[in-house]
Amino acid sequence: DTAVSQTPKYLVTQMGNDKSIKCEQNLGHDTMYWYKQDSKKFLKIMFSYNNKELIINETVPNRFSPKSPDKAHLNLHINSLELGDSAVYFCASSQSGGSNGYTFGSGTRLTVV
Amino acid sequence: QQQVKQSPQSLIVQKGGISIINCAYENTAFDYFPWYQQFPGKGPALLIAIRPDVSEKKEGRFTISFNKSAKQFSLHIMDSQPGDSATYFCAARGQGAQKLVFGQGTRLTINP
Numbered sequence: 001d002t003a004v005s006q007t008p009k010y011l012v013t014q015m016g017n018d019k020s021i022k023c024e025q026n027l028g029h030d031t032m033y034w035y036k037q038d039s040k041k042f043l044k045i046m047f048s049y050n051n052k053e054l055i056i057n058e059t060v061p062n063r064f065s066p067k068s069p070d071k072a073h074l075n076l077h078i079n080s081l082e083l084g085d086s087a088v089y090f091c092a093s094s095q096s097g098g099s100n101g102y103t104f105g106s107g108t109r110l111t112v113v
Numbered sequence: 114q115q116q117v118k119q120s121p122q123s124l125i126v127q128k129g130g131i132s133i134i135n136c137a138y139e140n141t142a143f144d145y146f147p148w149y150q151q152f153p154g155k156g157p158a159l160l161i162a163i164r165p166d167v168s169e170k171k172e173g174r175f176t177i178s179f180n181k182s183a184k185q186f187s188l189h190i191m192d193s194q195p196g197d198s199a200t201y202f203c204a205a206r207g208q209g210a211q212k213l214v215f216g217q218g219t220r221l222t223i224n225p
Binding site for chain 2: 055
């Protein structure tokens, strides 16, 4: 059983399109995150939700909109995709702020052409 | 603003050798320091973690050394194996904060 699953694994799309990435965790964790990993492998947090409430919103363009329908799901919708959005997006989850670590999904590689 | 600085960027070690990766931080409010291992095409996976009230933690071949006064911590991999070849990330979390801040990553290659 996959603990944190993301779909799709690969996403190739044209500039200007709108796309969504979905994430689900079956660990019973109360906090979920979106991280972006750029071409240099740097991991940067984008958003964090705790029990469906947005608690972290880093300096991310407002073309990115997260949504958490329940504490087991966190989706990421991206409007008007740009070339610079190409990256690997990781969903992660943790319990109570992550003092026992995060569990990451296997990532979604987004390529904007 | 890079809150956790990691070095080296890449490291090549012979099989059986010791791999050492270093991290330094500035924020004294950090209270949890994990290391993550990432294989190509996979997400980062928690390897080992330490809190600042201890100076060392060992799990199998992996050891974290922590120097609170110097604001530095390091990962030592003893008897390094080709299967250890991966990218390693140090991270830190502030007390009461809800996010991990990651270092830049170290690409480790173990030559057979």
